[in-house]
Amino acid sequence: DAGVTQSPTHLIKTRGQQVTLRCSPKSGHDTVSWYQQALGQGPQFIFQYYEEEERQRGNFPDRFSGHQFPNYSSELNVNALLLGDSALYLCASRDGPSGTGELFFGEGSRLTVL
Amino acid sequence: AQSVTQLDSQVPVFEEAPVELRCNYSSSVSVYLFWYVQYPNQGLQLLLKYLSGSTLVKGINGFEAEFNKSQTSFHLRKPSVHISDTAEYFCAVCGTSYGKLTFGQGTILTVHP
Numbered sequence: 001d002a003g004v005t006q007s008p009t010h011l012i013k014t015r016g017q018q019v020t021l022r023c024s025p026k027s028g029h030d031t032v033s034w035y036q037q038a039l040g041q042g043p044q045f046i047f048q049y050y051e052e053e054e055r056q057r058g059n060f061p062d063r064f065s066g067h068q069f070p071n072y073s074s075e076l077n078v079n080a081l082l083l084g085d086s087a088l089y090l091c092a093s094r095d096g097p098s099g100t101g102e103l104f105f106g107e108g109s110r111l112t113v114l
Numbered sequence: 115a116q117s118v119t120q121l122d123s124q125v126p127v128f129e130e131a132p133v134e135l136r137c138n139y140s141s142s143v144s145v146y147l148f149w150y151v152q153y154p155n156q157g158l159q160l161l162l163k164y165l166s167g168s169t170l171v172k173g174i175n176g177f178e179a180e181f182n183k184s185q186t187s188f189h190l191r192k193p194s195v196h197i198s199d200t201a202e203y204f205c206a207v208c209g210t211s212y213g214k215l216t217f218g219q220g221t222i223l224t225v226h227p
Contacts, residue, residue, distance in 0.1 A: 004157070031213065042118075042204050042217030043158070056214050090157055099146045099208035100165055103215065105157035 001026065004106035006091050012112045013081050021076040021109045025093030032074040033103070035090040036065060043090055049074055050097040078111075086113045116141040116207045120218035130164040130196055135190040135221045137205030145207040148181055150216065152202045161203070164188065175199070186189050201227045 001015075005024045013019050025032050027039045031050045034042035045058035058060035078085055088108040094101035121136040139145065144203050150158040162173025169181040179190045188205060205218040 022176050033203070033215075035215075039213070040220075042206075043215075045214045045216070048213060056212055058214065081218065092158075099210060099213045099214050099215075102160055102163070103213070105159070107155070107157040111126075 004091055005102050006106040007087075007106070008109055008110050010110045010112075012114060014025050014114050015081055015083060017081050017113075018077065018079045020076075021089050021110060022090075023074045023091030024108060025072050025074070025075070025091075026104045029093035029095050029104070030072050031094050031097045031101075032068060032072065033085055033092045033094075034076045035092065036060075036075070037088040037090055037108070039041075039087070046076070048097065081113045083104060083113050085092075087113060115142075116145060116209065116216045118205050118207055118216055118218035120203075120205055120221050122221050123219065124222045124224070126224045126226060127195055130148075130194045132193050133191065133195050133199075133223065135205075135223065136158050137188045137190065137218060139186050139188065139205070139207045141186075141207060141209070144210045146210060147181060148206040148208075149173065149177070149188070149190050150204045150206060150217075152204065154201075158204065161190070192214075195223070195225045197225050197227060199223060 033048040034046040037043040047057045052068045068074045090108045092103045092107045119138045148163045149161040161216045166183045206215045
């Protein structure tokens with residue numbers, strides 16, 4: 001049983017560019033969340049998708065957007081990249097949107113913005 | 115809104131010694147509490163969680179945590195650590211009606227031989 005898979009694992013972009021990160025949830029999971037983990041910090045919640053809709057959003061600008069597909073996979077898009085967007089982006093999935101279900105994390109996509 | 119404070123950024127300890135990683139939280143609503151572990155260049159793995167019931171929660175790899183509502187704390191303990199426990203540990207909370215996790219800054223546990 002594959003867990004949460006993310007792609008790409010590493011990528012380098014320059015300021016002003018746009019990036020798309022992809023996530024496939026663990027089998028049987030229908031809810032996907034994205035977190036940003038800056039170096040030396042704890043993960044910060046970006047948003048959560050359930051039934052193809054954004055259900056909750058953290059304190060991130062509109063440059064951060066996402067999508068969930070009918071097969072429950074998800075994309076995170078970041079426009080107009082800033083140096084401060086350099087971080088590990090973690091995707092997590094669970095069965096249902098409430099906090100009782102265990103959240104499974106992928107190994108992340110490390111984004112470097114030059 | 116919730117917040118989490120992990121009181122120690124780094125904890126060095128010798129192998130087979132006991133360890134406690136401290137976590138305090140703040141919330142205006144009821145919360146669920148979690149501890150996650152992150153090994154280098156990996157994602158996060160759930161160690162244990164408190165949803166309700168007994169305040170002493172046992173998790174994987176011999177870890178346990180105690181929920182103290184009056185002190186708003188959820189400290190993680192292990193009676194005897196191994197070299198393989200070297201990692202970064204994160205305390206997290208979420209409201210009972212939704213699934214957003216709020217994490218602490220992390221505690222780096224280093225186990226020395």
